[in-house]
Amino acid sequence: MVTLTMDDSTLIGNSVGDPELFASLFDRHADEVHRYAARRLGPELAEDVTAEVFLVAFRSRARYDRSRSDARPWLYGIATNVVAQHRRAERRRTQAMAKVTVDRPGSFDERSADRVTAEQLQPRLAKALTKLSAAERDLLLLLAWADLTYEDAAVALGIPVGTVRSRLHRLRAKVRRALGGIDPFKEEPTHG
Incomplete structure (x- = not known):
């Protein structure tokens, strides 16, 4: 199929004249956008958010910056705006997660220790x-x-x-303080 060899920019540009080509962009990126939406708002809203993202993208495809071969940042920008419209649901979900207490299992092997620690930090x-x-x-x-x-x-x-770098630096410090000095951003050492 010809669309497999097209980068996102070419595909989006060609879809202006042939709207059915846009389905290939959906096929390429919908699962990833869906996973992001599910993590932000929960699985019950993810399908609707994904549909909204691609509807907005379809409607604005003629204005896509064709100098960008990868449409993911554009799609995530749209997703971020759609998520903002659903922010109340996200806030309720995050507050509910904050109230959850995690029971420590009676026994576990060494491989599950990291997962248990992450669950306790959640x-x-x-x-x-x-x-x-x-x-x-x-x-x-x-x-x-x-x-x-x-x-x-x-x-x-x-x-x-x-701005991304400076905002992230301040953000990391805030989260570390909130977690009592624990750095959830620290990269895991590779075992090899």
Whole structure:
């Protein structure tokens, strides 16, 4: 199929004259956008958010910046705006996660220790997330859940990459303070 060899920019540009081609962009990125939406708002809203993201993208495809071959930052920018419309649901979900207490299992092997620690931190981390501004939360979740680069997050949020870096620096300090000095951003050492 010809659309497999097209980059996102070409595909979007060609879809202006042949709207059915836009379905290939959906096929490429819908699962990823859906996962991001599910993590932000819960699985019950993810399908609707994903549909809204691609509807907005379809309607604005003629204005897409064709110099960008990867549409992911554009789609995540749209997703961030759609999520903002659903922010009350996100806030309720995060507050509920903050109230959850995690029972420590009676026994577990060494491989599950990291997972248990993460589960125990979840309520405190969720509480810390509720105290972040919407802009801070959007940045953190685009980097952590959508796995965007700083540059792609800057495009998605419409801010300079320097702002991404400085905002992230302040954000990390806030979250560390909220977790009593624990750094959830510290990279795990590779075992090898």
